[in-house]
Amino acid sequence: MTALPNQTAILTALQHLIEVVAKLRSPDGGCPWDLAQTRETLIPYVIEEAYEVVDAIRSGDHDAIAEELGDLLLQVVLQAQVASDQGQFDLSRVAEKITEKLIRRHPHVFTDLAVENIDEIHRNWEQIKAAEKGQDFSETQRLTYQLKRAARSLPPLMAALKISQKAAIAGFEWETIEDVWAKFEEELAEFQHALAHESKAAQQAELGDLFFTLINLARWHDLDPSVAVQGTNERFIQRLAQIEAVVDRPLSDYSLEELEAFWQQAKAKLAKERATNPEH
The missing domain is CATH 1.10.287.1080 (MazG-like)
Structure with missing residues (x-):
């Protein structure tokens, strides 16, 4: 080497x-x-x-x-x-x-093993990995095994998107985007009902179902929920920074109406800046 x-x-x-x-x-x-x-x-x-x-x-x-x-x-x-x-x-x-x-x-690199494409490299990798762990390769190819691995090894939003993608490939998919929206409305109603009438555990479960359906909507529109939330976080902080730059008292001293006015001003200013310089 x-x-x-x-x-x-x-x-x-x-x-x-x-x-x-x-x-x-x-x-x-x-x-x-x-x-x-x-x-x-x-x-x-x-x-x-x-x-x-x-x-x-x-x-x-x-x-x-x-x-x-x-x-x-x-x-x-x-x-x-x-x-x-x-x-x-x-x-x-x-x-x-x-x-x-x-x-x-990587036997195709460190031995004389010949491979034809990346798919074959990936399959070899998975077979070797299964052998290392004493697992049957066919078991590691089961959908439930792959979904459990995603849930265990990825942040929740990324895991949910991957689980949704793999399940869809396996056939667990809606026929139209309208069906996904209908599921979202159903889950939203169940979450609202849980908030009004059920235990904290039930509320958490229904919130999770609502998030998962929203992530499916994102997948249908080829959107990444992790990137979307990260962008929202950044925009929120940027707008807050604009507000803090112009106020002369702690934010808690202002009324909600005053803060909303500051927020809309900051939002408009940042939107104008992005339109002028779209790369930032």
């Missing part, structure tokens, strides 16, 4: 990071916060940093991408250090296991 020109610098930088994290976790002069962390308490940071990497990639800012990848790498090193402190495994085992997995799952 050909070494990268700066491989030594990369390994040196990684070693320095490992040493810094080990020092932070050291009972002898380490950081109390780092020492108090467990694998479970670090979970929110793993998720947060992964999302920040995605946000940086979408921004196209190379410096931000490098910084956020570093934050995510820190979470990997921290998890490995916590495990090492407990005598379970260390970062070398983490690296070895993923390297072995990559080689094992």
